[in-house]
Amino acid sequence: MVNWAQMRDCRFEVDRVPELLERVERDTDTEAWKELGWRLVLEHDLVSPASFAALPCLVRLAPREARARALAGKILERAAGHHGCDDLLADCADAIARFREVLNRHLRSRPTDYFVSFRALLSAEGEYHWAAGLGDFEDDFYPLDCPHCDAEVTIAIGDYGRYSAIRKWDEGDVDRRDLRPAAAEGLTGTGKWMYEMAVRDGEEVLADGISHLFGHAECPGCASVFNVADEYTSANRPVMPQGTSSDSA
Incomplete structure (x- = not known):
């Protein structure tokens, strides 16, 4: 049983979240969902004790409610931050x-x-880095530094x-250079799992983007070749909460 009196939300209040959860469980209360969202997930990736206390309820609603799936996902994306709620x-x-x-x-x-x-x-799988950083490959850029010459490279x-390029x-x-996508049989770890999931579900654009993201790029500055996902992960991997681990490639 949740002791809501100890579960402050992102507005440092303890009474609103349980009331809002009751409202969204009863019906599709749009205003309640809006308020619940900014009480459980604040800008700058902040979450609170109430965010994790609300997860079981959100998961119960997830099979029939897109807003519950989205909000639970946003909370878990921030699980790698310094929120002080590892026990919760x-x-x-x-x-x-x-x-x-x-x-x-689903x-x-x-x-x-x-x-x-x-x-x-x-x-939910603990892949916090890619949950936060992965785009839909419609208009995505992944900035990183070349591991060989430290040039600032833009991956599009x-x-x-x-392509890889130098942005001015x-x-x-x-000075664009075509990316070299990974072959399906060459993918391993998280990249392989993500790619196979997208292929299974007929998401061709997502699968193709993943193959390029986990493929190789040529640095326009020094012409060296490096793995895009490895370098992007190295520069952006979040701090992990205690007792968890995540493989990114």
């Missing part, structure tokens, strides 16, 4: 396991909220192209 997160292990099952079934139905649910599944994967404020992306 650990207590949510059963709910998170159920959430994974719900999301996996994704197989090829829903309209596929990408949001895909990222939520990444966070989207409708406009798949007055010229845009210059």
Whole structure:
């Protein structure tokens, strides 16, 4: 039983979240969902004790409510931060396991909220880095430093192209080099799992983007070749909460 008197939300209040949860469980209360969202997930990736205390309820609603799936996913995306709620997160292990099952079934139905649910599944699997950083490959840029010459390289994967480049404020992306996508049989770890999930569900754009993200790029500055996902992960991997681990490639 949750002691809500000790579960402050992101507004440092303890009484609103349980009331809002009761409202959204009863009906599709749009205003209640809006308020619940900014009480459980604040800007700058902040969450609170009430965020994790609310997870079991959100997971119960997840099979029938897109807003519950999205909000639970946002909370879990931030589980790697310095929120001071590691014990509460650990207590949510059963709910998170159920959430994974719900999301996996939901994704197989090829829903309209596929990408949001895909990222939520990444966070439920503990892949916090990719849950927070993965784009839908329509208009995505992944900035990183070349591991060999420290040049600032822009990786583009989207409708406009798949390339590495040097970005200049007055010229845009210059000296473009085509990315070298990973072959399906060459993928391992998280990249392989993400790619196979997208292929299973007929998400061709997502699968193609993942193959490029986990492929190789040529640095326009020194012409060295490096793995895009490895370098992006190295620069952006979040701090992990105690007792958890995540493989990113």
